[in-house]
Amino acid sequence: MKYIVLIFLLQLFSLSLSEVVVTPKIQCRAQECEGDNFCFQGYCTSCEITRRQWNQGKPLWGTKVGEAIKVPAYSNFGDPNVLDTKKDEFLEDSKRIFGEEVYVGQKYQCVQFARRFWIVHYNSTFGSVNYAEQIFYLQQAYNFNTKQSLQLKKFQNGDIHPPQQGDLLIWKKDEEEFPYGHVAIVISVEMESSYPHVLIAEQNYDQSWDARSFSRALRLIKGENNEITISNNRQIFPTREDLKCRDTEVTSQGVILGWVRLNIQ
Numbered sequence: 001m002k003y004i005v006l007i008f009l010l011q012l013f014s015l016s017l018s019e020v021v022v023t024p025k026i027q028c029r030a031q032e033c034e035g036d037n038f039c040f041q042g043y044c045t046s047c048e049i050t051r052r053q054w055n056q057g058k059p060l061w062g063t064k065v066g067e068a069i070k071v072p073a074y075s076n077f078g079d080p081n082v083l084d085t086k087k088d089e090f091l092e093d094s095k096r097i098f099g100e101e102v103y104v105g106q107k108y109q110c111v112q113f114a115r116r117f118w119i120v121h122y123n124s125t126f127g128s129v130n131y132a133e134q135i136f137y138l139q140q141a142y143n144f145n146t147k148q149s150l151q152l153k154k155f156q157n158g159d160i161h162p163p164q165q166g167d168l169l170i171w172k173k174d175e176e177e178f179p180y181g182h183v184a185i186v187i188s189v190e191m192e193s194s195y196p197h198v199l200i201a202e203q204n205y206d207q208s209w210d211a212r213s214f215s216r217a218l219r220l221i222k223g224e225n226n227e228i229t230i231s232n233n234r235q236i237f238p239t240r241e242d243l244k245c246r247d248t249e250v251t252s253q254g255v256i257l258g259w260v261r262l263n264i265q
């Protein structure tokens, strides 16, 4: 009888062992993991935990999140009150320097960063807009030094003329996910690398930057006829596979209309 019990127990034990489901571990190299997974220490790993940690670490409203070519950017996370006019920013001392008050924008919207960048680097601003997408349809900009209008050059995403440093990259508005569109500044363009990309700087997108001097590296695709298309998805470098997790199914749907350039001469 004792033996029978023992055999029974052994059988039970071996059965339960065989029932343990071993999750198949997929070995990977850079860019090889499909879906919502990234290559971590040689194995495809779910983005879930990485994304949750990143979301939990978002800096509070007003915190400096980076600085691109001497222009700092701030978090707009949990914007305290969208309609508060106290958040309207005017350029300090602009009445004395330019003889007129220069409006920068509402802290810390995407448009406010773009205007600040153009004011700091070009002493210029683009016309009034209610939301970022409208920038793509403006005709002129204005220089505070010369008091003259400047032309804006527009390039549709897919144009053969690549974006340049200082260009405004404009996102189309979409009623559900991007009701205002979006604007970012082009910091640099790298077309000939194995990982073609543009580095951009922006406010009010992820609320935190991927690096100190740029917010994201977007994938650049060069077509058969030299047309340049900028994707709303990050370019993934082998050393930073985890950044893949910052784009989601929703954010990846943002459509880039093109780039806007200040015609300085």
Ligand SMILES: *[C@@H]1O[C@H](CO)[C@@H](O)[C@H](O)[C@H]1NC(C)=O
Binding pocket: 097, 121, 122, 123, 145
């Ligand atoms: C901007 O204006 C200031 C004040 O007039 C001037 O010192 C500076 O050189 C100007 N910068 C550019 C890029 O025009």
